[in-house]
Amino acid sequence: MIDLYSWPTPNGQKIQIMLEEAGLEYRAHAVDIQAGEQFLPAFLAISPNNKIPAIVDHGEPGEEPLPVFESGAILLHLAEKSGRFLPAGRTPRKETIEWLVFQVSSLGPMLGQATHFRRYAKAEVEYAIERYTREAQRLYGVLERRLDGRDWLAAGEYTIADIATFPWVCRHRRQGVDIAEFPNVARWLARIGTRPAVLRGMDLLKDAVKGSPMDEKAHATLFGKAAT
Numbered sequence: 001m002i003d004l005y006s007w008p009t010p011n012g013q014k015i016q017i018m019l020e021e022a023g024l025e026y027r028a029h030a031v032d033i034q035a036g037e038q039f040l041p042a043f044l045a046i047s048p049n050n051k052i053p054a055i056v057d058h059g060e061p062g063e064e065p066l067p068v069f070e071s072g073a074i075l076l077h078l079a080e081k082s083g084r085f086l087p088a089g090r091t092p093r094k095e096t097i098e099w100l101v102f103q104v105s106s107l108g109p110m111l112g113q114a115t116h117f118r119r120y121a122k123a124e125v126e127y128a129i130e131r132y133t134r135e136a137q138r139l140y141g142v143l144e145r146r147l148d149g150r151d152w153l154a155a156g157e158y159t160i161a162d163i164a165t166f167p168w169v170c171r172h173r174r175q176g177v178d179i180a181e182f183p184n185v186a187r188w189l190a191r192i193g194t195r196p197a198v199l200r201g202m203d204l205l206k207d208a209v210k211g212s213p214m215d216e217k218a219h220a221t222l223f224g225k226a227a228t
């Protein structure tokens with residue numbers, strides 16, 4: 001059994017999708033990051049960077065519960081546990097890890113900044129909007145070239161690299177990206193977006209969000225002094 005601590009943001013949804021795809025048994029717990037639940041000591045004990053997602057894998061009977069934080073580490077852990085979505089061959093495994101790391105270290109942080117300055121920043125900072133929107137468009141160009149003649153990002157099959165990337169790229173509008181300019185990416189999005197496990201993973205915990213508006217208090221919790 002796995003305890004999942006999440007919130008339906010792109011980083012949370014990666015793990016929600018993976019658990020659904022791999023058919024692993026899990027219990028989902030909402031961590032309301034807009035209400036500051038990520039700063040509670042019990043959550044910090046599993047996720048010291050006060051961010052979702054995190055899991056506790058209870059493993060086999062007799063094993064110690066294993067906490068894991070950072071979405072990339074969680075995806076690798078779940079892929080190894082389930083034996084799915086991380087091919088074993090030398091080159092396919094290397095490619096999958098490369099595109100997973102590209103997502104967690106380049107794509108996610110930059111698309112996050114584009115969204116922040118376009119949608120959440122209190123002041124309209126033109127320089128930051130331009131800088132991060134341009135960077136988002138450049139990164140979509142990287143994906144577009146990679147998906148030219150390929151159905152999947154790595155290894156010639158659906159892997160944790162695709163699972164990690166999908167919940168970020170499906171939010172292209174708020175990142176200032178016109179997906180029509182990236183037809184290979186648009187086709188890849190459509191290919192993944194109809195998978196039943198992806199739909200279930202994307203929907204998980206959505207009801208919890210309905211009771212947690214993104215108001216002044218939530219903004220201060222996420223982006224104000226409390227967040228430092």
Ligand SMILES: N[C@@H](CCC(=O)N[C@@H](CS)C(=O)NCC(=O)O)C(=O)O
Pocket residue numbers: 009010011012033038050051052053069070071072104221222227
């Ligand atoms: N590098 C982390 C990033 C996780 C992350 O940024 N989580 C956001 C939601 S998408 C969060 O928990 N934010 C709450 C906060 O910063 O206080 C990962 O990939 O797991």
